[in-house]
Amino acid sequence: MxxxxxxxxxxxxxxxxxxxxxxxxxxxxxxxxxxxxxxxxxxxxxxxxxxxxxxxxxxxxxxxxxxxxxxxxxxxxxxxxxxxxxxxxxxxxxxxxxxxxxxxxxxxxxxxxxxxxxxxxxxxxxxxxxxxxxPPMEAAKAYKRLIDTKRYDVASLALQFGKSEKHVYQTLKLCELIKGIANLVKAGKLTASAGIVISKYDKKIQAEILKDRLGEDGQGEWCSISAGVLDGKIQSCYTNHLENYLFDKTPCLKCPHNSTNFDLFATGSGCGRCADKKCLDAKNTAYLVEQAQAVALADPKLVFIGEQYGYENEATQKVRKGGYEFKNVHTYNLSRYPTAPSVPQSADFAKPEDFAKAQDKYGKEQERYSKQTAHLDELKEQGKIRVYAEIGDKGVKLHYKEVASKDTKSNEQLIADLTAKKKRNTELQAEKTAEGVKELLRTDELPESAFTADEETAMYFFMLSKLRRSHYKAVGLKENDYYGLTEEKKLQIASTLTEEQKTVIRRDYLYSHLTDRTATVADTKGGLLLAFAKQHLPKKTAEIEATHAEDYGKKNARLDERIAGLKKAEKQMKADAKAKKTEQPAKAENTAKTVGKTADKAKKATALTAKVAEQPKVIPTPTAGTVHLVTVPPKGKKAEVATAV
Incomplete structure (x- = not known):
């Protein structure tokens, strides 16, 4: 070594x-x-x-x-x-x-x-x-794991690893990427800087960006552009300028979905852009509904503009559900209410003199606006114009239309019309409720439970319609109450019945159905009718049965006699036919013998004729007493003639 x-x-x-x-x-x-x-x-x-x-x-x-x-x-x-x-x-x-x-x-x-x-x-x-x-994704997860231990924060991590707080914060943002985009960053098909830009937006927008712009395979049009260009494109396509909305944006100034707050170390001015479309739409809808309700409250005659077949935003749908009146009117047939001028802000002007000019111009525009609205309000009170409100995507717009003199209505007439509409609405409410409840009962299974008192009352309410007049007295009515037996009165009776009265009503109800379109006692329903009668009126029912049994018994007896006679005749006819059938073979045999003899005679006659034909023929001559015998010769020879005297 x-x-x-x-x-x-x-x-x-x-x-x-x-x-x-x-x-x-x-x-x-x-x-x-x-x-x-x-x-x-x-x-x-x-x-x-x-x-x-x-x-x-x-x-x-x-x-x-x-x-x-x-x-x-x-x-x-x-x-x-x-x-x-x-x-x-x-x-x-x-x-x-x-x-x-x-x-x-x-x-x-x-x-x-x-x-x-x-x-x-x-x-x-x-x-x-x-x-x-x-790798950036591994660094992001490592930072997050240290943060999750509660022993570190962004500042301490930056100090320990010699990084800036901005770098640590932005790296941590990569952990907020959805799985598809995080995989692109891991695979190097998307830069970490681009991933940090996308991580600022909520999961729904990220999913849309992945599907529409990046692609699961990283071959989308936005994969190869720089992070700065990508940020601009996302803001343009997936966010909205808060300045374009009229609701109170104070809570939005500190919202993490506000583009000015995406980067803790970035500086920005204005309201910024909102990247949380769901929250933005909810706030804007609430504002529009509030404005529409305020406008309707200020003018009882106002009518909202609806779209019979077109698109209606969520605010319009909510106001419509609130019960406000809508009419399908096209705005091109209406005149637009004047719009209030915007108040100039000193911060928008570089020079004081420019701001002063703007204020002067605003004063004149405001004066003109006040005169126009006052005049329209006067015409509205006189009934010469009708005001309509259109709920747009950013605010409520007012329109008006001149009303012909014949169509002008006084407040009393309008009150009468509105009262009639109110009455009809109450009727429609009841009708629609009935329709809905019937559909519910038709499609849903009723739960199994004990039969209630209310159900019993309802049952006798309907049974009372089949009560016979002769039994009216049993339930506290007179026979002439038949035409005055209202549903309210039937309900009152049905809710206070005694057991005896219930029995009378049930039997009349049963009687009505047993007798309705019952033509015979031979079928099931007729059998129930007969049993009912035997149970309550056995003697009279038996008499009716006996009377008709005797009457039709006699008729049937006569018919039996006729049937027996016809059967006997039929039997005799069959016997005769059988006898004739037995005789036919003997006759046929005799006929055959006769035919045979005739045939033999015919044969003999034929043979005799042939012999005669072979003998010489005698040809008579005109000479008296003389007979000439002419022999027919064979072919090729002359005939021989013999004469006899």
Whole structure:
């Protein structure tokens, strides 16, 4: 080995790659001399609190090559672990440890020191943060872990690591990145400066930026631009100038989502930009609703402008739900109310004389504005113009329209119209409620529970409509009360019924349904009707049954007689048909014999005819008493004639 001395440090360099590499660091400290010792590598284990979680494979190979040539210049730092201190945990130097393991070194030079968990934690993170090549995301997490221990703040961290407070604060902001953007910074596809710019915005805006501008793969249009340009683009696309809004912005001046407060060390002027769109919209909506309610309260005749098919902002929807009157009127048919001039501010003018001129101009504009509004207010009181209010995105705008003389209404007429609308609204309320409740009962299952008194009252309320007039007296009514039995009166009766009255009503209700469209006692419903009658009027029901049974029994008896006669006739017809069917074969046999004899006779006649045809033919002559016999000769010969006297 070759010993090299440099600044009080003795370094041993191995000649072979797998030889034990010893580096002895001699340094006088307050607690004495610390020396590096060789620790078996299989007794060393990494810690769980190391800030560095990723190790570049190529960089580890380069470090291992350097160690094989020059030795381990800086030993690792360990502390004992286990009940008997038989193991060692790395405090600092996990990267060097990994490189030595790549060289398969049996022992690794290390400084063993005593340290509590807190001390080991702080040393591990501090050692990593002091490296020049520490990745920004790892540095951010390391700072945050130290802050989370409650033993450090931004100022103490800056002092300990020799960084500015601004640097520590901005690095900590990287911990507020959503996972997708943090991964881009880790992969080097987005610079740490760009990540710090994006970290100022809430998670929702970050997600939109990642999706629309950066891309999950880091190939978006905003990945390659500088942090300064990126900041401007985000403000332009994802924030709003607070100066454009009219609500009280005092709470916004110290809000962390205000662009003037993104960087604790930056300076800015004006209201700034808001990066919390949800909060901004909520404050603006509340302001618009308040303004609309104030305008409506000041003018009872005012009507809001609605959009039947177009977009309505949230404030308009809330005001509409508040019950205020809306009409679908197009603003191009209306005239705009004059707008109050803005009061000049001295801070906006460089010279006093310019400010004085602005004040003079403002005074004239204010006077003209007052005259115009006073004139319009007068016309409004006379009913010559109708005022409309439009709820915009930044404020409430007033419009007006001239009213024709025939359309002009007095206050009394307007009150009458509004009263009628109020009455109709009450009716609509009841109608819509009924519609909603019916739909609810149609679609939802009713819970299982005991039948309540209110349900029973409702049941008898409907049953009373089937009560027969002859039973009105039973429930305290007269028969001529039929046309005066209102629903209110039925409800009153239904809620005070006795058990006897309930029985009467139930039976009449049952009677009504049993008799309604019941045409026969042969079906199920008719059977229920018959059973009901037998139960309550058994004797008379039996008489009815007997009467109709006797009547239709006789008719059925006559029908049975006719049926029996027809059956007998049918039986005789079948017997006759069978006899005829038996006679048919004998006749057929006789007919066949006759046909055979006839055929034989025909054959004999045919044969006789043939013989006659073969004999000579006799041809008579005109001579009296003379017979000429002519013999037909064969073909080719002459005929022979014989004469007989």
């Amino acid at each position: 070759t010993a090299i001395k440099n600044n009080g440090t003795a370094v041993a360099v191995a000649e072979k790659a797998n030889e034990v590499v010893t580096a002895v660091v001699v340094r006088t400290l307050e607690n004495g001399v610390k020396k590096a010792v060789n620790i078996p590598s299989d007794l060393i284990e990494p810690s769980n609190y190391n800030a560095r979680k990723t190790f570049d494979a190529d960089a580890l190979k380069e470090l291992a090559q350097s160690i094989s040539v020059h030795g381990l210049i800086q030993p690792i730092t360990l502390r004992r672990k286990g009940e008997k201190g038989e193991h060692y945990e790395i405090i600092c130097g996990e990267r060097r440890f990994r490189a030595c393991r790549m060289l398969k070194l049996a022992e690794i030079p290390a400084i063993v020191r005593e340290a509590t968990d807190e001390q080991a934690y702080d040393l591990s993170i501090s050692e990593n943060l002091q490296r020049e090549d520490v």
